[in-house]
Amino acid sequence: xxxxxxxxxxxxxxxxxxxxxxxxxxxxxxEASDVAWADYLFNRINPKGIAFERWLHSYGCGRWFNVARxxxxxxxLAVYPMGAAKPQLSKVESAQTRxxxxxxxxxxxxxxx
Amino acid sequence: MSHYSFLSLLSGALGRHRRWSxxxxxxxxxxxxxxxIVGAGGQGLATAYYLAKKHGIRNVxxxxxxxxxxxxxxxxxQVTRSNYFWPESAxxxxxxxxxxxxxSRELNFNVMLSQRGILTVAHSHHELESxxxxxxxxxxxxxxxxxxxxxxxxxxxxxxDLEGRFPVHGGFIQRRGGISRHDAVAWGYxxxxxxxxxxxxxxxxxxxxxxxxxxxxxxxxxxxxxxxxSVVLSVAGHSTVLAGKLGLRLPxxxxxxQAMVSExxxxxxxxxxxxxxxxxxxxxxxxxxxxxxxxxxxxxxxxQRGGLPAFQHNVTALLELFPAFRQLRLMRQWAGxxxxxxxxxPIMGRTPIEGFYINCGWGTGGYKAIPAGGxxxxxxxxxxxxxxxxxxxxxxxxxxxxxxxxGAAAGVAH
Numbered sequence: 001x002x003x004x005x006x007x008x009x010x011x012x013x014x015x016x017x018x019x020x021x022x023x024x025x026x027x028x029x030x031e032a033s034d035v036a037w038a039d040y041l042f043n044r045i046n047p048k049g050i051a052f053e054r055w056l057h058s059y060g061c062g063r064w065f066n067v068a069r070x071x072x073x074x075x076x077l078a079v080y081p082m083g084a085a086k087p088q089l090s091k092v093e094s095a096q097t098r099x100x101x102x103x104x105x106x107x108x109x110x111x112x113x
Numbered sequence: 114m115s116h117y118s119f120l121s122l123l124s125g126a127l128g129r130h131r132r133w134s135x136x137x138x139x140x141x142x143x144x145x146x147x148x149x150i151v152g153a154g155g156q157g158l159a160t161a162y163y164l165a166k167k168h169g170i171r172n173v174x175x176x177x178x179x180x181x182x183x184x185x186x187x188x189x190x191q192v193t194r195s196n197y198f199w200p201e202s203a204x205x206x207x208x209x210x211x212x213x214x215x216x217s218r219e220l221n222f223n224v225m226l227s228q229r230g231i232l233t234v235a236h237s238h239h240e241l242e243s244x245x246x247x248x249x250x251x252x253x254x255x256x257x258x259x260x261x262x263x264x265x266x267x268x269x270x271x272x273x274d275l276e277g278r279f280p281v282h283g284g285f286i287q288r289r290g291g292i293s294r295h296d297a298v299a300w301g302y303x304x305x306x307x308x309x310x311x312x313x314x315x316x317x318x319x320x321x322x323x324x325x326x327x328x329x330x331x332x333x334x335x336x337x338x339x340x341x342x343s344v345v346l347s348v349a350g351h352s353t354v355l356a357g358k359l360g361l362r363l364p365x366x367x368x369x370x371q372a373m374v375s376e377x378x379x380x381x382x383x384x385x386x387x388x389x390x391x392x393x394x395x396x397x398x399x400x401x402x403x404x405x406x407x408x409x410x411x412x413x414x415x416x417q418r419g420g421l422p423a424f425q426h427n428v429t430a431l432l433e434l435f436p437a438f439r440q441l442r443l444m445r446q447w448a449g450x451x452x453x454x455x456x457x458x459p460i461m462g463r464t465p466i467e468g469f470y471i472n473c474g475w476g477t478g479g480y481k482a483i484p485a486g487g488x489x490x491x492x493x494x495x496x497x498x499x500x501x502x503x504x505x506x507x508x509x510x511x512x513x514x515x516x517x518x519x520g521a522a523a524g525v526a527h
Contacts, residue, residue: 001421002412015422019412021366038512042364042455046353048415071367072415 005079008061020054022046023066024086048072052086114308117221136300137307142314145340146174148494149332150347151319151355153177155186155295156472156479157347158302158313159487160494162220165309167488168495173311174339175303176332178318182299185349188417188449189480190372190394190406192385194231194290196251196258197521202458203254205502209485210289216484222301224293225399231290231385232261232269236279240390247521248285260285272381272437279391279433292385292396292404298483321358328467329359343494345470350415350450352473359466363473364511365452368409370477371419371427373446375438377401386434393430403438405431409451409477419448451476456516461490461506462499470494471508 002014022044028036045051051071056064068078068087078087115121115134125133148164150157153175164170175181193213195206217223235241244260251258261284263275275281303313323331323338331340348355350367378401387394395405407427410420424446432439454460454474459482461472472490475482489500499507510516 014412014420034512039362042511043362044353044364044366045357046363046365046367046413048351048354048367051413053413069412071413074414074416074420 002074002076004055004067004076006057006060006063007065007079007081008063009057012057012060016057016059018056018058020056020064023052023054050077050089054082114304136304137313140312140314142174142176142312142317142334142336142339143172145331145342146312147172147342148345149173149339149341149343150175150345151177151332152184152347152349152351153181153299153303153313153315154184154347154349155182155299155302155483156475156486156490157345158182158299158306159483160345160347160472160490161311161313161487162302162306162309163488163491164495165306165311168491170491170495171310173306174314174341175306175311176314176317176319176334176339178316180315181303181313182296185370185449185451185475185479186295186299186483188370188372188447189295190396190404191292191295191398191480192231192290192394192396193226193293193481194287194385195256195481196231196233196247196285196287196290197254197519198247198250199517199519199521200254201505201517202519202521203251203256205485205489205506206481207254207256208488208502209482212484212488213293213481214289216293216298216301220301220305222297222304224297224301226291226293227399228289228291229384229396230269230286230288231387232266232284232286233387233389234266234273234284235282236388236390238282241282241284244283244285251285251287256287257289258285258287269384270382270386272435273386274434274436277433277436279388286384290385292398294399295480298480302483302487319355322469324359329469341468343468343470345472345490345494347472347490349452349473349475349479352452352471356464356471359469361464361466361469363460363471363508364455365460365474367413367415367450368411368453369414369416369419369423369448370406370409370451371423371446371448372404372406373424373427374398374402374404374444375441376444378403378441388430388434391430391433393427393434395431395435402444403431403441409453410448414448415450417448417450419446451479453477455511456518458517458519459486459503459506460508461486461503462493462508464508 195210321333385396453476460474492500
C-alpha cells in the first residue's frame with residue numbers, strides 16, 4: 001500500500017488516489033507532424049527507476065499534483081504542484097543503488113523540505 | 114535430444130530416474146548469430162523454435178538475464194482462449210489456440226492442455242446484452258462460443274453464488290478455451306529449439322546494443338558483445354528500458370499484474386470462470402490449487418510483487434462469487450510486470466531501426482499467444498515481411514491511427 005502525501009490534505013492511502021501517468025508531457029503545436037503527434041499521445045518514458053507522475057486525489061480534495069516515485073521500490077521521493085519544474089533529486093539517490101531503508105526515509109524527508 | 118515416450122518413461126523409472134539426459138545445453142555464447150532474441154520467455158523461445166523449424170535459421174541465440182520462463186511466462190494464470198472481438202485479434206489468437214491444440218505432439222513435451230472451457234458471466238441485464246454482442250462477434254469470426262442461461266451456469270459451476278451481491282444473469286462459454294501448464298510451454302519450446310541447434314543463454318543480461326551505420330549488429334552483455342544479423346526484443350515489461358537504449362520510444366506502460374493460488378483442494382471447479390464486472394478470473398489447477406487473478410495494479414511498476422489494494426480486490430471478488438472458498442488459505446501470491454499498450458493489442462514486427470524487431474505489448478494476455486507470436490515473429494524475421502496475421506499489429510499503427518481497441522485482451526466487455 002502506497003502512502004502519498006497530498007499537498008492539500010496530507011498523508012493518505014493510495015486507494016484515495018488515481019494514477020494519471022507521466023507528467024511534464026508537452027502538447028505540440030497544431031502544425032506538428034503525425035509522428036510528433038503520435039509521440040505526444042502514446043509514447044512514454046516508462047522508466048525503471050525514478051518517474052515523474054501526475055496523481056489525482058479523487059476521493060479527497062479532487063486536485064492534481066505531481067509525484068516523483070521510484071518504480072522499482074515504489075518509494076515516493078518528492079511531491080510538487082502541477083506546473084512546477086521537476087525537482088532536483090540529485091541529493092536523493094535512486095533507491096536501487098542504496099541499501100538501508102532507514103537512511104532512505106531520512107533522505108526523502110530532506111527532499112521534501 | 115532423447116525422444117520422450119512411454120518407453121523412455123518406463124526406462125527412466127526402471128533406472129530410478131538417474132539416466133535422464135539434460136533437456137537443453139548450457140552453451141558458451143558464440144561470437145555472432147544470425148538472430149539474437151533477447152528474453153527467454155515463451156515468446157522468445159517460440160520465435161527461436163519456429164525460426165529453426167520452419168525457416169531453417171538455426172544459428173540463433175536466446176539470451177535472458179534470469180532463467181528461461183522465469184518472467185511472465187511462469188507467472189500468468191495459464192489461460193488459453195481465442196474469444197476476441199475484432200477480426201484481427203480473433204484470427205491471430207485462433208491460430209494460437211490451434212497451435213496449442215497440437216503443441217504437446219509438436220514439441221514432444223506434454224503441455225497439459227485442458228480444454229475445459231472459459232465461462233464469462235454477466236451481472237446485469239445490460240452487461241448480458243454486451244456479452245451477447247461479444248459472443249456473437251466471436252461466432253461471426255468463425256470461433257466457437259455459446260450463450261449460457263443461469264440454469265446452465267448453475268449446472269456447470271455449482272459452487273458459484275448466482276443470487277448474491279453480484280447476481281449472474283447469464284454468460285457465454287468458449288468450450289475450446291481452457292488452461293495448460295505454463296512452465297511446460299517454456300520448457301517444451303526450449304528443449305525443442307535446443308535440439309534444432311538454438312543456443313539458450315541464461316543469466317546473461319543484455320545491457321545495450323551495438324550499431325553500425327544505424328543498423329543493429331549486436332548486443333552488449335557483461336561478458337562482451339555478441340554479434341547479430343537481427344535482434345528480436347521479447348522482454349515484456351522491460352521493453353521501453355531496452356528499446357530506450359536505441360532511442361526508440363514505445364507506447365507501453367509497465368504495470369504489476371498479480372496472481373495467487375490457494376491451498377490444494379479436491380476437484381470442485383472444472384472450467385475457467387471470468388467476471389468482467391468484478392474483474393476476476395479463477396480456475397483450478399491439476400494439483401487442486403485455485404488459481405486466481407484480476408486487474409493490474411494501477412500505477413507504473415517494475416516490482417514483481419504487487420500491492421495490497423489489487424490483491425484485496427481479487428480476493429474479495431472471488432469470495433463474493435464463491436462464498437464457499439472463504440475457508441481456504443492462500444499459499445502464494447506474486448506479480449509479473451506486464452507491458453500494456455493504449456489499445457491493448459500487441460506491437461509486433463519491424464521498427465524504424467534496421468535489424469531490430471520488437472515483440473511486445475502483450476499486456477495481461479501474452480501467454481495464450483505464445484505459439485502464434487513465435488510463429489509469426491519467426492516468419493517476419495526470416496522473410497523481412499510482416500506475417501499477414503500480425504501486419505496490423507505494427508508499431509506504425511499509432512501514427513496512422515489504425516488502432517485495434519481490443520477490450521477482450523483483458524477479458525473485459527466492450
